[in-house]
Amino acid sequence: MCHxxxxxxxxxxxxxxxxxxxLPPGRSVSASQHRRNFRGDRVTLRGxxxxxxxxxxxxxxxxxxxxxxSTVASVDRGRSTERLAVAAATVRTAVDALxxxxxxxxxxxxLTPDHASAAxxxxxxxxxxxxxxxxxxxxxxxATPGSPPAPWRDCAAATPAFGPVSALAVRVDLRDxxxxxxxxxxxxQPVDPAFVARLAAVTGVAVTLLDGAAAPxxxxxxxxxxxxxDAVLAAAGTVDGExxxxxxxxxxxxxxxxxxxxxxxxxxxVPSDQPPGLRGALVGAVLLAALLAVAVAWRLARVxxxxxxELAGAVDRVAGGDLGTRxxxxxxxxxxxxxxxxxxMTRETGSYVxxxxxxxxxxxxxxxxxxxxxxxxxxxxxxLRVILHSAIAATGARAGAVLLLDSxxxxxxxxxxxLDGRLPADDPPDAAxxxxxxxxxxxxxxxATGEARRxxxxxxxxxxxxxxxxxxxxxxxxxxxxxxxxxPGRGAESAARPGDPAARPGADPAPEAGALGVLALYDRLGxxxxxxxxxxxxxxxxxxxxxxxxxxxxxxxAQRLSxxxxxxxxxxxxxxxxxxxxxxERANRFGRMLSVLALDLDRFKQVxxxxxxxxxxxxxxxxxxxxxxxxxxxxxxxxxxGEEFVVLLPETDARGAAIVADRLGAAIRDTPIAVHGHxxxxxxxxxxxxxxIAVYPDHGATGQQVLDAADDALYTAKDAGRxxxxxxxxxxxxxxxxxxxxxxxxxxxxGFPRAGTGPAPPASxxxxxxxxxxxxxxxxxxxxxxxxxxxxxxxxxxxxGR
Numbered sequence: 171m172c173h174x175x176x177x178x179x180x181x182x183x184x185x186x187x188x189x190x191x192x193l194p195p196g197r198s199v200s201a202s203q204h205r206r207n208f209r210g211d212r213v214t215l216r217g218x219x220x221x222x223x224x225x226x227x228x229x230x231x232x233x234x235x236x237x238x239x240s241t242v243a244s245v246d247r248g249r250s251t252e253r254l255a256v257a258a259a260t261v262r263t264a265v266d267a268l269x270x271x272x273x274x275x276x277x278x279x280x281l282t283p284d285h286a287s288a289a290x291x292x293x294x295x296x297x298x299x300x301x302x303x304x305x306x307x308x309x310x311x312x313a314t315p316g317s318p319p320a321p322w323r324d325c326a327a328a329t330p331a332f333g334p335v336s337a338l339a340v341r342v343d344l345r346d347x348x349x350x351x352x353x354x355x356x357x358x359q360p361v362d363p364a365f366v367a368r369l370a371a372v373t374g375v376a377v378t379l380l381d382g383a384a385a386p387x388x389x390x391x392x393x394x395x396x397x398x399x400d401a402v403l404a405a406a407g408t409v410d411g412e413x414x415x416x417x418x419x420x421x422x423x424x425x426x427x428x429x430x431x432x433x434x435x436x437x438x439x440v441p442s443d444q445p446p447g448l449r450g451a452l453v454g455a456v457l458l459a460a461l462l463a464v465a466v467a468w469r470l471a472r473v474x475x476x477x478x479x480e481l482a483g484a485v486d487r488v489a490g491g492d493l494g495t496r497x498x499x500x501x502x503x504x505x506x507x508x509x510x511x512x513x514x515m516t517r518e519t520g521s522y523v524x525x526x527x528x529x530x531x532x533x534x535x536x537x538x539x540x541x542x543x544x545x546x547x548x549x550x551x552x553x554l555r556v557i558l559h560s561a562i563a564a565t566g567a568r569a570g571a572v573l574l575l576d577s578x579x580x581x582x583x584x585x586x587x588x589l590d591g592r593l594p595a596d597d598p599p600d601a602a603x604x605x606x607x608x609x610x611x612x613x614x615x616x617x618a619t620g621e622a623r624r625x626x627x628x629x630x631x632x633x634x635x636x637x638x639x640x641x642x643x644x645x646x647x648x649x650x651x652x653x654x655x656x657x658p659g660r661g662a663e664s665a666a667r668p669g670d671p672a673a674r675p676g677a678d679p680a681p682e683a684g685a686l687g688v689l690a691l692y693d694r695l696g697x698x699x700x701x702x703x704x705x706x707x708x709x710x711x712x713x714x715x716x717x718x719x720x721x722x723x724x725x726x727x728a729q730r731l732s733x734x735x736x737x738x739x740x741x742x743x744x745x746x747x748x749x750x751x752x753x754x755e756r757a758n759r760f761g762r763m764l765s766v767l768a769l770d771l772d773r774f775k776q777v778x779x780x781x782x783x784x785x786x787x788x789x790x791x792x793x794x795x796x797x798x799x800x801x802x803x804x805x806x807x808x809x810x811x812g813e814e815f816v817v818l819l820p821e822t823d824a825r826g827a828a829i830v831a832d833r834l835g836a837a838i839r840d841t842p843i844a845v846h847g848h849x850x851x852x853x854x855x856x857x858x859x860x861x862x863i864a865v866y867p868d869h870g871a872t873g874q875q876v877l878d879a880a881d882d883a884l885y886t887a888k889d890a891g892r893x894x895x896x897x898x899x900x901x902x903x904x905x906x907x908x909x910x911x912x913x914x915x916x917x918x919x920x921g922f923p924r925a926g927t928g929p930a931p932p933a934s935x936x937x938x939x940x941x942x943x944x945x946x947x948x949x950x951x952x953x954x955x956x957x958x959x960x961x962x963x964x965x966x967x968x969x970x971g972r
Contacts, residue, residue: 216471223467231459235452246444250422257373258426265432269325276342276357298357305353318360327433334381366391378437406437477505493520553718554585561711565704567691574687581606592637611636616644624700639692643700645708647716735809738794746808750873764866765827767817768880772858772892774813785845796837831861831895858893
């Protein structure tokens, strides 16, 4: 319909109305005022662009300079640390070699009886600078000339010496052949500036020998320059163990010893390999890059913001209602394309606003016609489709559903659109599109509270059983005239009362009084949330849906009441005639049989005369209930009038009808009916029923003929003593040529027409075409072949049939 397509323009009309309203004189925005607003009171767009460009350019420059400086420093420290480690290893090796040499010299002197001669040879060969022999008491018995002064530092000592070290020595015990100690032999090598210089030459680093005092440390001998000696000594005092530290002037310092095998307290240092002036060069490069970046950024920002200022001024004029504003296109870049798009937008908006303004009243008229149309039709599915499609078009939703409350209090989707792929993946293919219990999830809560809801929800938080979405809006609708739900914000008045079911813990939520269903929409186009305008629009469509659904249900209820008996709930005589015609046509079309039972309560007038009409009505209602409990779901039961009833048994032969008649008679006869007589006195009545049976097409060519035949059989049962059933005699073959009928519709000779392959031989003692006696009918029916309604359970439910 053309008016449905116009619903998409509702939101645009509202915006167009605002555009067509001109600002009053004196309220227009001038270009200069816009420039001031565009530039801002604190930071202009040009300043922001300049700052952004500087951040983009100077950021990498600063990071690069920092990276270069840190990398150079790290590489320099690594190399210096490695040099110091190699030098420390070299010092340990040199001192250890010297100590081994002194030990060999001392051993040679100790093994020779002539200690003086051996000591002279050791000194002359340079194996030791001095040899000293002592007795057990420690007195010197022999010493080579020119021995260094005490104290001598033993090579095996691992603790710091207290005082200066003048020589390194190795002491060897002196024993006689029996192993008795005679004294000791010590070989020594002086530790002097020459010794320290040799260590510096071997290691390639500056070496300083401390005097051994704990604190403060003093220099005994060193190869350091005079200008850095104090700095190296201060740095060495801050180092624990053999860690590497750095002085203020860029030298790396490490302590070595004293330790086992190297008892001298030494300090090693190397100068930094970092190029001089590197940091200054990096700072200068960064400053130069910053100046260049500022100049370029200012120029680019100025060129970029000038067309934006013009465009912003044009936007302000359009907002003021001047849709004839145009922006000059100065280039073909993005700004130029933006200006061209703005010019096209203003032209199209002007024409569109004119069209929408002229069609606004027409659209309102179409909405009124739409409401009248939806309220007047009785095709519920068509109504719901039109309402849902119109609501989706008006709000810009991607999907939606109309859910109605069923008899079990569950919301069931009657009409959906766009829900493919949104329902839970574990639903079976044949399941209903959407079923939501009242009070569960978003839709169930709306139905329970009667309050509309809208909002945004994460796909992972969508309630179980509801469509996956990001935004939603749901509006309940109730029957016209139902009490509206309490508005939010009423405080204690809107809370559940203590006596209400909803106030009891664990009580199932109930739908709002008069509630019919919920209209829900999902995922508005553009990923925006549904707003209050959408909510008001959806309330309008929900109102139409409520009126339409109520009209349809009222129409269906009126139709049901016109076809049912109000006392017994069975179908009435009007529906009997329609059903008889339909079942006869079906039997003709498929070559099947149709059995008709005419039932009449025996001596029912005495019940009314004795106990009153209320008791008679109770008997009729109970009789109808028992009839419904004994027939199949496809069978139809009717109240023809008074105490007369009719039952139609589709696809049932005479034998099956006899079995049903026998079962109905027993159901009425075996259990008395309790009623209230005059004055409310309880009375138990024994009621019986007489039944006449006729079968189409054996007992009549039309539905009315079969009904008349069943009525004749009923009177035959009455004449036979009541509380029994009779089958009407087979009608004689008319003196006309008939069309052959399939074997399934041929009655056997025993008088019971039934489905079969051909006529059966007559029963013993019964003439062909003569009905079986009443007394033999129950046993014969129970022992006869199964067919039609002769076997199987029968659902106790009355339906309309097909």
